[in-house]
Amino acid sequence: DCKWKGIIEAYREYLPVSEKTPVVSLHEGNTPLIKADNLSKAIAPDKNLQIYLKYEGLNPTGSFKDRGMTMAISKAKEEGKTAVICASTGNTSASAAAYAARAGMKAYVILPKGAVAVGKLSQAMIYGAKIIALMGNFDDALTIVRQIGEKYPVEVVNSVNPYRIEGQKTAAFEICDYLEEAPDFHFLPVGNAGNITAYWKGYKEYYQKGKVKKTPRMIGWQAEGAAPIVKGFPIKNPQTIATAIKIGNPYSWQPALQAAKESNGFIDAVSDEEILEAYKLIASTEGVFCEPASAASVAGVIKAYRKGLFKGSEIITCTLTGNGLKDPDTVIMASEKPIEMPPDINQIAKFLEL
Ligand code: F0G
Numbered sequence: 380d381c382k383w384k385g386i387i388e389a390y391r392e393y394l395p396v397s398e399k400t401p402v403v404s405l406h407e408g409n410t411p412l413i414k415a416d417n418l419s420k421a422i423a424p425d426k427n428l429q430i431y432l433k434y435e436g437l438n439p440t441g442s443f444k445d446r447g448m449t450m451a452i453s454k455a456k457e458e459g460k461t462a463v464i465c466a467s468t469g470n471t472s473a474s475a476a477a478y479a480a481r482a483g484m485k486a487y488v489i490l491p492k493g494a495v496a497v498g499k500l501s502q503a504m505i506y507g508a509k510i511i512a513l514m515g516n517f518d519d520a521l522t523i524v525r526q527i528g529e530k531y532p533v534e535v536v537n538s539v540n541p542y543r544i545e546g547q548k549t550a551a552f553e554i555c556d557y558l559e560e561a562p563d564f565h566f567l568p569v570g571n572a573g574n575i576t577a578y579w580k581g582y583k584e585y586y587q588k589g590k591v592k593k594t595p596r597m598i599g600w601q602a603e604g605a606a607p608i609v610k611g612f613p614i615k616n617p618q619t620i621a622t623a624i625k626i627g628n629p630y631s632w633q634p635a636l637q638a639a640k641e642s643n644g645f646i647d648a649v650s651d652e653e654i655l656e657a658y659k660l661i662a663s664t665e666g667v668f669c670e671p672a673s674a675a676s677v678a679g680v681i682k683a684y685r686k687g688l689f690k691g692s693e694i695i696t697c698t699l700t701g702n703g704l705k706d707p708d709t710v711i712m713a714s715e716k717p718i719e720m721p722p723d724i725n726q727i728a729k730f731l732e733l
Contacts, residue, residue, distance in 0.1 A: 380409060383406055383408070383409045384404060384406060385402070385404030385405070385406045385407050385408060385449055386404075386407055386408035386409075386446050386449060386450075386546060386549040387400075387402050387404060387449055387450065387453065387546075388402065388404070389408060389409070389549070390549045390552055393548075393549070393552065393584060394450065394545055394546070394549075395454075395542070395545060396450075396453065396454075399457065400453050400454065400457045401453060401456045401457060401482075402449070402453050403449060403452045403453045403456055403478055403481055403482040404449045404453075404481075405439035405440070405445065405449070405477065405478065405481060406439065407438050407439050407445035407446055407448075407449055408438070408445075408446055408549055408550075408553065409553065410433060410434050410435050410437045410438060410550075410553070411433075411434050411437065412431045412432070412433050412434075412553070412554055412557045412558070412696070413431065413432045413434055413665065413667060414429070414430075414431055415430045415431065415432050415661075415664075415665050415667070416430075417664040417665055418430055418432075418660065418661060418664045418665050418677070421660060421664050422660075422677075422680060422681050422684055423684045423689065426684070426689055426691050426692070427691055427692040428680075428684075428689055428691075428692065428693060428695055429692060429693065429694040429695065430680065430695050430696075430697065431554075431558075431562070431694070431695070431696045431697070432661070432665070432667055432677075432696075432697050432699050433550060433553075433554060433696055433697065433698045433699065434667060434669075434699050435550065435673075435698060435699060435700050435701065436668070436669055436670070436673070436699055436700075436701050436702030436703065436704075437702070439477065440470075440473045440474045440477045440502060441470075441473070441498075441502075441701060441702035441704065441705055442470040442473070442474065442700055442701040442702065442705075443470075443547060443550060443574060443698065443700050443701070444470045444471050444473070444474035444475075445474050445477075445478070446546040446547045446549055446550060447474075447538065447540075447542070447543030447544065447545075447546040447547040447573070447577070448471075448474040448475055448477075448478045448536065448543070448546070449478060449546055450542040450543065450545050450546030451463070451475075451478075451534075451536040451540050451542045451543050451546070452475075452478040452479060452481075452482050452484070452536065453482075453542075454542045455482075455484070455534040455536070456482050456484065458534075460484065460532070460533070460534040461484055461485060462479075462484060462485040462486070462487065462532070462533040462534070463475055463479050463484055463485070463486055463487070463533060463534045463535075463536045464486075464487040464488070464489070464524055464527055464528065464533045464534070464535055464536070465486075465487075465488055465489070465524060465535065465536045465537045466488075466489045466490075466517060466520030466521040466523070466524040466537055467488055467489070467490055467495070467499075467517070467520070467537075468490075468491065468494070468495060468499075468517050468570065468622055468623045468624070468625060468626065469490070469495040469496050469499030469500065469503075469622065469623060469705070470499055470623060470700075470701055470705070471536070471537060471538075472486075472488035472490060472495075472499065472502075472503045472508065472510075473499050473502035473503055473506070473705075475488060475508070475536050476488060476502065476503045476506035476507065476508035477502070477506045479506070479508070480506045480507055485509070486503075486506070486507070486508040486509070487508065487509050487511075487533065488503050488508045488509070488510050488511070489511045489513050489520040489523060489524055490503075490510060490511070490512055490513060490520065491512075491513055491515060491516045491517050491519070491520055491625075492512035492513055492514055492515075493512070494516065494517070494622050494625060495622060496622055496623075496670065496705050496706035496708065496709070497706070497707065497708060498702075498704055498705035498706060498707065499705050499706075502705075516616070516617065516625070516627065517571075517625060517626050517627075518613075518617075518626060518627050518628045521537060521539075521571075521630065524537060525537075525539060537571070537630070538571055538573030538574075538576075538577075538630060538631060539630055543573060543577075544573055544576055544577045544580060544631075545577075545580075546577075547573065547574055547577035547578070547581075548577045548578065548580045548581030548584065549581065550577075550578060550581065550698065551565075551577075551578045551579075551580075551581025551582045551585065552581055552584075552585060552590075554696050555582070555585050555590060555591050558694065558696075560591050560592065560593070560694075561582055561585070561586070561591040561592075561593050561594055561595050562595045562693075562694040562695060562696040563595055563596065563693040563694045563695065564595055564596050564598055564644075564688075564689075564693060564694070564695045564696070565578060565582070565595040565596070565597055565598065565644075565695075565696050565697075565698075566598045566599075566600065566676040566677070566679045566680055566683075566695060566696070566697045566698070567597075567598075567599060567600070567676050567697065567698040567700070568599070568600050568601075568621070568623070568624050568672050568673060568675035568676055568698070568700055569599035569600060569601050569608065569624065569629070569635060569646055569675075570601075570605075570623060570624035570625075570626045570629065570672065571626050571629045571630050571631060572599075572608065572629040572630065572631035572632055572634065572635035573630070573631045574698070574700065575597060575599045575631075575635045575638050575639075575646075576631045576634040576635055576638055578597065578638075578698070579594075579597050579634075579637075579638035579641070579642060582594045582595060582597075582642075583641075594642055595642065595644075595696070596642050596643050596644040597638045597639055597642040597644035598639075598644045598645060598646075598647075598679060598683065599635060599638075599639060599644070599645075599646040599647075600646070600647060600648065600649050600675040600676060600678065600679035601624065601646065601647075601648045601649075601675070602617075602619030602620075602621050602624055602625070602648065602649065602650075602651060602654060602672075602675060603619070603648045603649065603650045603651070604617060604618035604619045604625075604651070605617035605618065605619045605621075605624060605625050605626055605627060606648040607626075607627055607628060607629060607632070608629065608632055608635060608636065608646050609646055609647055609648045613627050613628040614627035614628070615627060619651055619654075620651045620654065620655065620671055620709065621651070621654055621670075621671040621672035621674075621675060622671075622672070622706075623670060623671070623672035623673075623700070623701060624672045624675065647679065647682070649675055649678040649679055649682055653678040653681065653682065654671055654672075654674050654675050654678050655671065655674075655709075655713050656678065656681075657674040657675070657677040657678035657680075657681060658671050658673075658674035658703075658709075658713070659713065659714070660677070661674060661677055661699070662703070667699065668702065668703030668704065669699035669700070669701060669702065669703050670700070670701040670702060670703050670705050670706045670709075671706060671709050672700060672701065673698070673699040673700040673701050673703075674699075676697040676698055676699065676700075677697050677699075679697075680695060680697060718730065
């Protein structure tokens, strides 16, 4: 769709906007749903799994957050707000800063010090946000941000803001529009748990409107060291290489559990090793580069396959939530380094085994 104008224009009838809403958009959404047959063969050679990757890394700021942010910022502008604030593991702050810039609003972001991928931090910086590196983790940052939102005239654009969920549900619409039916399973990473909540809302709404005849089983994945929902209690000091989902006390904990329950799905955890294995496999088999947290979805498919969850040829959609370029440090840490050589054709040919 070469005239795509973003998710609000595309799905206006499903969103709480009116003619009076000033739409602040960077033409987010309309991301590709990539059929991943190589990946499917690599994961489950004995099945015919129909795996699709919803590549949200191709949004304007490189993550799914843009879907929610176009809504949150447009509504804040409609309500006359002039400043927004968020806590973030990186992507929300990048998106908030970009959309605030476009709206002519101020953006304040509070980030856990030393725990945000360099690409995300540089985005918030170039878009002109005022940035605080908090001596604390994401959960501490969100607590402060919510207190500030109650006390001062600044709009909180974390997923505590219901417009964020409304915008993010459009990814489920796009998947159904593309497949002309809902998938059998939807796999995605879980951090603050807003996105699983949003997808489930989207799938249910499409089902209720008769656009699809079924809803998928929602399968959410936390990182083992940051898996409060799986363990059943908040984690004080969450740890994982997937910094995007390094969260110990998710805001949408209950709605996420409800999504899993209502859809006959579940929320489970994968280890950092499993995340990195999937991260490399997606890139090397399909040429699709996502950030580590995103790969938790595919790591989940691998784990679920080993546990016997799939019968044969089910349609499985996996959200790849963020672009791999956001976190170059993890690639360099997890990959083979380039080898240095002089410009000598014989030596190079020998090394390449040509
Ligand atoms: N994947 C990526 C790349 C993310 O950035 C996030 C969340 C998630 C998955 C999890 O989504 O929180 O809705 O369950 N990032 C937030 C942020 C916390 O601040 O950017 P969720």
